[in-house]
Each structure stands twice: as C-alpha cells, then as structure tokens.
Amino acid sequence: MAQLPTVEDVARAAHVSRQTVSNVLNSPDIVKAETRERVEGAIAELGYRPHASARRLRTRQSSTIGIRLDPLVNGISGSVLDRFLHALTEQAAERGMRIMLFTATDPVDEIEQYRNLRDGADVDAFVVTATRYEDPRIEWLVRENVPFVAFGRPWGEDVESPASSWVDVDGYAGVHDATTHLIGRGLKRIGFLGWPAGSGTGDERRRGWAAAMVEQFGLDDAELEALTTRVEESVPQSRRAMENLIATSDLDGLVCVSDSLALGALMAVNEAGRKSFPVIGFDNTPVAQAVGLSSVEQQLDQVAAATLELLMGSTGRRVIPNSDRPPHPRHRLVAPTLVVRRSSHLAPVQEVRTHTPGSTTTGNHNREGEQ
Amino acid sequence: MAQLPTVEDVARAAHVSRQTVSNVLNSPDIVKAETRERVEGAIAELGYRPHASARRLRTRQSSTIGIRLDPLVNGISGSVLDRFLHALTEQAAERGMRIMLFTATDPVDEIEQYRNLRDGADVDAFVVTATRYEDPRIEWLVRENVPFVAFGRPWGEDVESPASSWVDVDGYAGVHDATTHLIGRGLKRIGFLGWPAGSGTGDERRRGWAAAMVEQFGLDDAELEALTTRVEESVPQSRRAMENLIATSDLDGLVCVSDSLALGALMAVNEAGRKSFPVIGFDNTPVAQAVGLSSVEQQLDQVAAATLELLMGSTGRRVIPNSDRPPHPRHRLVAPTLVVRRSSHLAPVQEVRTHTPGSTTTGNHNREGEQ
Secondary structure, eight states: OOOOOOHHHHHHHHTSOHHHHHHHHHOGGGSOHHHHHHHHHHHHHHTOOOOHHHHHHHHSOOSEEEEEOOOOOOSTTTHHHHHHHHHHHHHHHHTTOEEEEEOOSSHHHHHHHHHHHHHTTOOSEEEEOSOOTTOHHHHHHHHTTOOEEEESOOTTSOTTOTTOOEEEEOHHHHHHHHHHHHHHTTOOOEEEEEOOTTOHHHHHHHHHHHHHHHHHHOOOHHHHHHTEEEOOSOHHHHHHHHHHHHHHOOOOEEEESSHHHHHHHHHHHHHTTOSOOOEEEESOOHHHHHHTOEEEEOOHHHHHHHHHHHHHTTTOSSOOOGGGSOOSOOEEEEOOEEEOOHHHHSOSSOOOOOSSTTOOOOSTTOOTTOO | OOOOOOHHHHHHHHTSOHHHHHHHHHOGGGSOHHHHHHHHHHHHHHTOOOOHHHHHHHHSOOSEEEEEOOOOOOSGGGHHHHHHHHHHHHHHHHTTOEEEEEOOSSHHHHHHHHHHHHHTTOOSEEEEOSOOTTOHHHHHHHHTTOOEEEESOOTTSOTTOTTOOEEEEOHHHHHHHHHHHHHHTTOOOEEEEEOOTTOHHHHHHHHHHHHHHHHHHOOOHHHHHHTEEEOOSOHHHHHHHHHHHHHHOOOOEEEESSHHHHHHHHHHHHHTTOSOOOEEEESOOHHHHHHTOEEEEOOHHHHHHHHHHHHHTTTOSSOOOGGGSOOSOOEEEEOOEEEOOHHHHSOSSOOOOOSSTTOOOOSTTOOTTOO
16 A cells, blocks of 8 residues: 555654544544644644544444345346345445445354444445345344345235335236236236245245236136246246147246246247247346346336435435334335336237248247337 | 443453553553453453454454446346456455445546545455556556456556556457367358457457467458458347348358357347357356357356455465565466357257257257256
8 A cells, every 4th residue: 555644644743642643533522622723734734534444433334234245146037136236336325335245155154244244333234135934134133233124025924014124026016017918918828937836026926927817817726826837947947848838738928937937938939939929027137138028127226225215214324223213114115117028029829920031930020129 | 233342341341441441452562461461351251342443443454355346237248247246255255355345437436436445444455347448547556556456458558567467368268269169060151240349358359269260261361351240239239230141141150259249149040040050159148058058158256266366365364465465477367168058069051850840940959058
C-alpha cells in the first residue's frame, strides 16, 4: 500500500500524543477545545482518514450485508440466485451498502459463519437464501435477534409469523398466468411437468396450474394427477419424459416448473416434428431468451428492492435494528410476469410455413417475441 | 443484536480502565504482566471477543478481497464471471478470506471505490475483471502499489511487465484444439463465427482457429477472411448469419467465439434440416451442456486458484504485500479443455437415423456425450 498519513503523523504534526488523536476521533467531548481544533487542523492538512475499521468499531455499523454464496449449480436455472445477487449488490450500492460473500458447507457451518460475522461487526444484516422446512438458520437469527431477510418463504411454518422476515416470488400466480395463457389460445389438455413432490416451491407452482385447470375445466384430483409428470431438475430427464409423453399421451401443451425442464421438453417436441405444441418454462433464464421459450420471470429487481426495504426502510441508508422495526407485515410476495415468446405463440393445429424449401422443420420460424 | 460482553464489561471485571483493556488487546507489551494476566482472565471468563474491526485496525488486514460485480449480462455467456466468482469465493474461504462485492458505474468510479476500500482497510487486495486496452484501473493500482490480480490479459501492453499481475485463459489454444478436433473428423471447410474485430479476447480466439487451418490446409489471409463471419454477441444475429451461410457458402463445420453464437448457429442448422454440420462453442455455459453443444471450457476453478496463488502464495492465508512478492512472473495462462458433446460428434456426410418414424428431424439423436 502507498504511504498514507497515520495517527502518528497527525500526533506529531499537532504536537499531541497518539492517544489524544484517538480521543479526538472517538470521544471528542473529552478533549479540550483548543487541542481538538489543533488535531482536527492536522487531520485536514495531512489528509488523514481514519480507517473504516475504526469507524465500524465506533458506530457498530459496517454498511455491509452478508450473504452466503450458494455452491455453483450447473443447471440453467442456477443463474437465478446469481441474478438476485447482481440486483441486490446494485441496489445496496445505491444505499451506500456493500455485500460480503461467504461460503458454508451446511446449515450448522452457515450459522457459525453468521456468528463470526455478527461478533466481528463485519455485517449489519444477513440475506438468507435457499430456505427450507424448519430452517435452523432462521431459528438462530430470530433467537439471536440479528436483522435478516430470507429470499424464500418459511415453507410449512406460519408465514405470517412476526418473527420471520421474508421476500418471495408468487409461483402460484406465475404458473396460473402461464396456464391461463395457454387456455386462452384454445388448448385443453395442458400437462404439468414438475419436480418430485415435497419441494415447497415446486408444489406451490403446481397448485397454480391445477387451480387454472380446475377453474376452466372442472378437473378432479385424479385427472390432474394424470396430466402431471414429475422428473428431477435435468434437461435430459425432461427430454426423455417428453418423448414418452408424445408417444403415449394426448397432451396439447405443457407448463413446466422450470426452464430446464421446459428446454428438455422443447427439444423432444422439436425432434418429434410436432408443429404446434406450446411449452412454457419458469425463471426466464438467459437460455429461455436465447431459444425463444416463453417463461415466467421472477422479477429479481423487485425481490432485491423488497429485501432492502424490509431491512432498511423504503429509502434508508442503514439497517434498522429489530427493536425499531414496525412489527408487521415483515414479508413481501412479488408478482412474477409471463414473458411470451415463440414457444407459446404457435397456435395449436395450424401449420406454420417454413422458409427453407424442401426441408421439414419444427415450425419455429415465427420471430415474434424474439429478443 | 444480542448483548455481547463489551470492553467496559471486561474493564469492570478486571478492575482496570477501558484504556488498559485496549492496551492489553493492542499493545500488550506496555502493560504490567500482573495486570495483563488479570485482564486476559476476565476476557476468557466473559467470552469477550474483540471486534473484527479492531483486529483489522491493529493488523491492517481485513482478510477480504474486493471485486467489482459487473452489471448483469443477460446473454448466456454472462454466467462466466459469475462462475468465476463462485470458484473464487469458495477457494478464498478455504484460505480464511472473504469476498467483498461493490459496483461501479465506470472505470473512474471504480477507481474511486478502490480508493475508499483501500483507505478504509476494508480489503487487502482487489481482483480486476473485464480488462481492456490501456486500462486506467490497472494503472492506478500499480501506481498506488495496491495488491491486485487481473482476470484478463493487459491486451496491447507488455504482458511480461513485472508491474502487472494477471491470470487469463488461453483462448488461442482452446480454439486451436476445437478446430483440430473438427479437422480430425474429416472436415475441411471449417468456418469461424466471431465478434467484430478489435476485441482482444475475440481476436485471440480467431488466431487459434486461423493457425490450425493454416497448419493443415496452408490457407492465406484472404482465404481465412472468406471463411470468417463476424456478428455481435447475440443469438438471433448469429442465427440469421448462419441461415445466410447455409444458403450461400459451402462450409461443412463451424467454430464459434462463444456459446451464444454457437447456439444461434445450431438453431439455424437444425431448422435447415442439415443432418451433419458440427458446431463448437466457447465457454461451456450451462446451455451448452443442456443442448449438447461441444464447447471450450475455461476451467474457472483453475483461474480462481491461480488468482489466489498470485495474491497469497501457493498455500498462504494472507495477501502478500507487493514488496515481499517475487517479482516475476506475475501471471498465469490457464489451458482450457474441449468438452465434446453431440454437436461435434455428428460425422460429416453420413446420415443419422431418427427414431420417430415419418418425421424428419435434425438428426440430434446421438446421446453420446450428453450429460
């Protein structure tokens, strides 16, 4: 590092002790006015800046929010939390806050990291992601009275609990919209391609599809189950499942719990030469934009804005202590939006003409909605 | 925050002044042994932990590395820096370091952020990304003697300069390998789909393709130029360019400067019903894995490891001051690897049978190499 002026330099210039300089910086009231002015003059003249560390120590504020960086997910939906991190970092910067990243091997280790960062005054608050049933991290943060917001509902608990503070995307509404969009295009046998049951997020999204199908067609549970296919979050698994559905079912469209599953389905549809089989994904990942896949956009800018609003108030530049926080409600449900692209534009039944004479294509030549 | 023991609590328990506690923590040599032991006993008994802020102030070390988070890129290659960030955060954690994220509107603003973070002892070093010709950020960091490593070569400058410190991926070697792979499959008219000239990274990658083509076929510059197509980093632009190439050229394969361009090309190839037209991308993004696109993998784990090695030595747990650093070489060129998937497996000319009778498909049924 370059030679910056130190406390010693200030002390020498002002003809005082190092301790007196420290007192001027930390407890100016106990320093005689004349001495204080001399020290302040030396500080200004030398361009001395007290370390942020000292400032943090005085104010007990770090202007920093801590967030665990999840292990890298190679799936195409793994970018969602990265996009949230971008939005959070940019909006936090506008409020004078920085983001501290750390890693953890499991929830117990993550709590240990919370403790270290809290004890060290390294961060003023935490953002918790990848929440799950009876999350021990949330329990610890609530018990220790540490300011935090979770991105993700406390599935299975009282979402209205005043102790917990969360922002989430309304997956139910997003998938309901996607299903209604396909119903509006004249489709009837709309399947749902989801994850294995037991995921709070996945089950919620399926409920959105089921509600739209019940409202329109009055299906019962058995009929809904017959229209549902469940696979792991994997493009090849989804592709094989869709090949099977094409061969054995009379579906005329598909709403998917994620873009990964939608992409696998779209590949099978294209290869089977189905001219019109609308597919809709969820997350609006970059790949959805790239291949023209209609998808539900999580609005991560709004999620980040709501997270900071819960932590810092609507325009504040510091984290509000829990004791000063309005008790209720401490959560926000962000409405997603459906981004319509070619994959859901294809009208059922109707043929789409290709522009390459002599070749049979999948009919994906409608550029409408392409980015 | 919960009530943690404070310096005052320790002072009261040890029957000393707050200043004495501070002296025990910061300048133990000046405290009488008996007093020091009493204070240390009180610290242990109360479980008092000095703030990390105080520790930083004493040691002038923050155990933190600063990195600007780039604005969100929506393209499918935008995830490369996010994946680097994951690798860096995880490997830094293994060395007891954390990552501080900040944003900047332009290089001048970024330098201002560097200055604030440096002056505040908030970070021990910086990692600089998205380097460019005559980068003012690098100039500032060198001039101010701040430890840093750039991810990206100082294009157009002396890469051997002892002042600069960088890690980069050998794009030349990666694209050379990809081209050689296609030559080995019997292809001759291998085109290069690149970005407009003037990008250090893009020009370097094209040189790798050109060298392989010159070695094998002895092409001259005009012939190389005739095989080169240049578009912006955009899937639809690439797709339209490829539609045009299919109609007007006799190419039999394509090496692309990025996965985005390769994906657009692959979509045009599939729609045109070309049974065998190998395409290779660069970056090995999640979408390449999802759609079976062969691609050059940047080995971001190795890039992160090399970055930390340059900053902290091979096993160190603190940033080495510039003055203690071996002067040369301060850079690492990481060799990428070619990941072969279906998009380059298709043997030229030979027909691939489809499994859906009566439909014409793009022939992408070979599952070999699929993840």
